[in-house]
Amino acid sequence: MDDRSIGSTEETLDPESWEELRQLGHRMVDDMFSYFEDLRKRPVWQPMPEDVRARFQEPIPLTPQGAEEAYTDFTKLILPYVTGNAHPRFWGWVCGNGTGLSMLAEMLAAAINSSVDGFDDAGTYVEAQVIAWCKTMLGYRPEASGILLSGCSMANFVGLAVARNNLRDADVKQRGLAGTSPLIVYGSTEAHSSIQKAVQLLGLGTHALSRIPVDDAHRIDVRALASAIEHDRAAGRIPLAIIGTAGTVNTGAIDDLPALADLAARQRIWFHLDGAFGACAALSPALRPKLAGLERADSIAFDLHKWMYFPYEAGCVLVRSDAEHRAAFRYEAAYMAPSTRGLSAARSQPFTEYGPQLSRGFRALKIWMGIKEHGIDKFRRLIEQNVAQARYLAELVTASPELELLAPVSLNVVCLRYRFPGDDDQRNTLNRELLHRLQESGAAVPSHTVLNGRFALRVSITNHRSRREDFDFLVHEVEKLGRELVREPGRQPTGTR
């Protein structure tokens, strides 16, 4: 075969008739609104049966199945078996719910299909405005620059990349790391795993992440941090950045941000804040004091798909100065050089010079439309509602003789366990089993973590659909499963039989 015969008949991916697709589209929208309406009646999650799982091994289709069939597959094979974070009783990891309008906004963004590179494209102006709104929401410096990214992992990476590429002591952007003294990033033992990935991707290696111990409230020990810095400097290493966490993933703890900002300023070290979900509490004047010092961070990473409830993916990094942010990612390429007029006129922010991506989705649209739809005050109230719900759950746990709290509740994360008889090992095994049964029942989905060797059911509330009765129900279900397990033959710990 040669290539002379290819393309002799012309075709397109558009349908022969838009009418059929229009009807299918209307049905899809109807179905999804019914899905939203009925969420509460559905199991939060259910495991995928083997026969359905097998369907995902089918080879690539060569011939058309058709739009209708493809959609039927979605409703049968996918929709019933998703994580379930749209549900009012989903509290695993840190997941937002999404909203009806933002679903539609995602459709609009896909329809126009802009790559938001920073050209004279409406998407550029929308993203720039969303970044400006993010600064207002967090009470961060108006002169800061920013960019939307896939999530907080990328935002942490970009924040640290800006710190590294602007380092005074070494020109890492041009010369790489060879020949520089080792660079060290400081974070607590509770700092997020994405920080670890970031130091690895930045070529520093895992050992460059200095893990500082935490206090009883799971906050970084600032004195231990100060002495680690002294020690590293004395050994000829270069402190690159201090990571503060506002809302640790395990317990929602907030580091002492003013103390970290002071130390970073004194030592002239970049202060990066990982505020994946916790930073959003800055919207509330009542909660903002917990985040005092946030405005002093040199860069802030946070998510809009967690505690702002927007659909995946949407993370954001803010950097104290536009010049430093752009310097870290600026590049030369004739085909991307801005012109004085036309589509590639540099009228706004050339986003491709502010992060690793060239082609970039129109993430900003769902945020822009969602904030217009509700007004930012509504988001403040929902965040406050989730914090009040966490306190309510903590009170239920404290009041129950069968349950115990495993960490102080500082924001929206509640870690608890059932008080099974036996030692910690036996309790861990039983609480793990309890959590599996709870998830498999479809009643509710908390996730898990381990705190000081103790297995915890972790309830992380970034859910605009939860109501207080959902937490009553959760406590009821955990107590019921706990009693069931206590009574099960062979489950009693040895020694108490």
Ligand SMILES: *Cc1c(COP(=O)(O)O)cnc(C)c1O
């Ligand atoms: C979720 C989370 C991250 C990572 O964010 P992604 O959006 O999942 O990439 C980083 N830090 C903390 C504290 C988190 O909770």
